[in-house]
Amino acid sequence: MYCLEFAIPPLPQFLMAGHAVWKPGDQHFARVFGVYDLLLVTRGTLYMTEEEMEYEIGAGKMLVLEAGLPHFGHRSCSEDTEIYWVHFVHGHPAAHIRQEDIPWSTLLSKGTNEDVEPSSQQRMYLPKFAAVDVQSLEPLLRELDDIHNGLNVETALRLHLLLAELFAALQAECVRTFEPEPSLRLARAAVAYLNEHWRQSFQLAELEASLHFQANYITRCMKRHIGKTPLQYVLHLRLEEAKKLLGGTVLGISEIAEKVGIRDPNYMIRLFTSKLGMTPGAYRLMLRQRKGEEASGAQEQNDG
DNA sequence: TACCAGTGGACAAGGGCATC
DNA sequence: GATGCCCTTGTCCACTGGTA
Numbered sequence: 001m002y003c004l005e006f007a008i009p010p011l012p013q014f015l016m017a018g019h020a021v022w023k024p025g026d027q028h029f030a031r032v033f034g035v036y037d038l039l040l041v042t043r044g045t046l047y048m049t050e051e052e053m054e055y056e057i058g059a060g061k062m063l064v065l066e067a068g069l070p071h072f073g074h075r076s077c078s079e080d081t082e083i084y085w086v087h088f089v090h091g092h093p094a095a096h097i098r099q100e101d102i103p104w105s106t107l108l109s110k111g112t113n114e115d116v117e118p119s120s121q122q123r124m125y126l127p128k129f130a131a132v133d134v135q136s137l138e139p140l141l142r143e144l145d146d147i148h149n150g151l152n153v154e155t156a157l158r159l160h161l162l163l164a165e166l167f168a169a170l171q172a173e174c175v176r177t178f179e180p181e182p183s184l185r186l187a188r189a190a191v192a193y194l195n196e197h198w199r200q201s202f203q204l205a206e207l208e209a210s211l212h213f214q215a216n217y218i219t220r221c222m223k224r225h226i227g228k229t230p231l232q233y234v235l236h237l238r239l240e241e242a243k244k245l246l247g248g249t250v251l252g253i254s255e256i257a258e259k260v261g262i263r264d265p266n267y268m269i270r271l272f273t274s275k276l277g278m279t280p281g282a283y284r285l286m287l288r289q290r291k292g293e294e295a296s297g298a299q300e301q302n303d304g
Numbered sequence: 305t306a307c308c309a310g311t312g313g314a315c316a317a318g319g320g321c322a323t324c
Numbered sequence: 325g326a327t328g329c330c331c332t333t334g335t336c337c338a339c340t341g342g343t344a
Contacts, residue, residue, distance in 0.1 A: 217326060219318065229318065231334085253308070267336060269309065281308065 002128040004064055004094040009122065012036065012090040014163040017144040022046070022081040028073030035087045036094075037065040038126075038166075040141065042134050044081025049074040055129055062170070063129045066094060084141040088163060096128070125171050132173050140166055186213060187221040190230060198237045199261040238262055239271060246280055247287040253280050 006012060015035055028048060039046065039057060046057040050071040057063050065071050067089065144162045147155045189211055207230055211218060219229050238260040245256045257268040272280045 213326085231317065235335095252306095271335090279309070 003097050003125045004066070004128055005097045006090055006094050006124045006126070007092050007122070008124045010091065011124065011160075011164055011167070012088040014159050015087040015089060017084070017086045017141070017148045017159075019084050019142070019145045020082075022077045022083065024078055024080070025076050026081070027076035028071075030070065030072030032068065032070045033065065034067055035089050036067050037071075038086040038088070039063045039065065040084045040132070040134065040137065042082045042084070042138065044077060044079045046077065046081055046083060047073055047075035057129075060131050060134045061129070062127065062132050064126055068093075084138075084145065086141075086144065086163065086166065094126075097125070124167060126167065127170060127173065130173070132170065137166070137169055140169065186211065186218060190218050190222050191233065194230060194233055194237070198234045199259075234261075235271060242268060242272075242280070243283065246284045256280070 022044070028046070039048070040062040041057045041059055043059045045059070048055045048057060048063060048065070048071055050063075050065055051069050054074055055063050140162060144159065144166070147159055147162070151159075190207060193207055193211065207218060222230055222233065241260045242256050242262075245259060249256075253268065260268075262268045262271070269279055272283060
């Protein structure tokens with residue numbers, strides 16, 4: 001399946017939404033539209049051609065017609081055909097990408113101090129033409145249509161929120177319908193194993209024995225699909241836990257290191273310095289100063 | 305004295321490339 | 325897709341110094 005890749009932010013912007021029942025003999029006219037047109041059919045069949053590619057959009061299917069591409073109905077409806085449509089615009093043309101090539105790991109945070117900057121690689125994905133769970137999407141589409149028909153100041157912003165929800169649902173559909181390739185299944189199995197065992201001392205050999213694949217290969221699969229090697233993933237979990245303990249307890253560095261599975265407190269200091277740019281002590285001090293500022297700010301508000 | 309931070313050496317893990 | 329080889333990189337251990 002092909003998907004459309006949109007660079008975000010900003011999210012595509014809502015223009016119009018509608019609902020219609022086409023009668024037998026109705027046929028879409030030809031046009032070149034300057035906006036994206038998301039079509040979702042709940043019953044009947046709609047026949048659309050975009051750039052010489054014919055689509056038969058049956059019940060439970062969706063198609064995104066792209067901005068700037070000519071499209072027309074190549075055949076009239078043969079039965080009552082119920083459709084929802086949503087028009088939206090986006091600043092940059094969408095890229096085409098095969099579903100199995102979508103680098104999902106780039107959507108995730110790195111878990112380092114780099115996350116204070118917004119990622120330049122944020123993307124949103126929509127199926128180009130796919131079968132979707134219409135029943136779960138219909139209430140959302142109906143609300144979009146209702147609000148758009150009775151638009152007022154109070155509901156105007158909600159239209160954009162609903163469009164974002166629709167995009168999230170379609171992207172989730174994209175992930176759900178994807179039959180994972182063997183390397184992805186292996187990467188997920190490794191993550192599941194590490195989520196259970198990250199507090200224990202890390203031995204790649206144990207992971208190897210558990211999953212019955214060469215450690216080298218498991219590492220590559222995880223790197224490809226998760227964005228982290230097994231060790232990097234374990235360290236990420238450990239650092240996140242250590243950060244929580246530094247902020248939420250008075251435990252010493254050694255105790256915290258032990259609790260998160262790092263035998264050597266000095267090593268944890270090195271990890272902190274390399275990943276967060278500061279030592280655990282400095283990190284704890286920063287958290288305390290931040291809490292102090294928040295507390296004094298709240299006090300000033302109460303006084304004022 | 306306890307805790308934190310810095311450094312060097314040994315070894316395990318990562319990753320590029322080739323192969324089946 | 326899966327594996328092996330081999331060099332590079334990162335992690336761990338041991339030790340030392342600075343500071344409260």
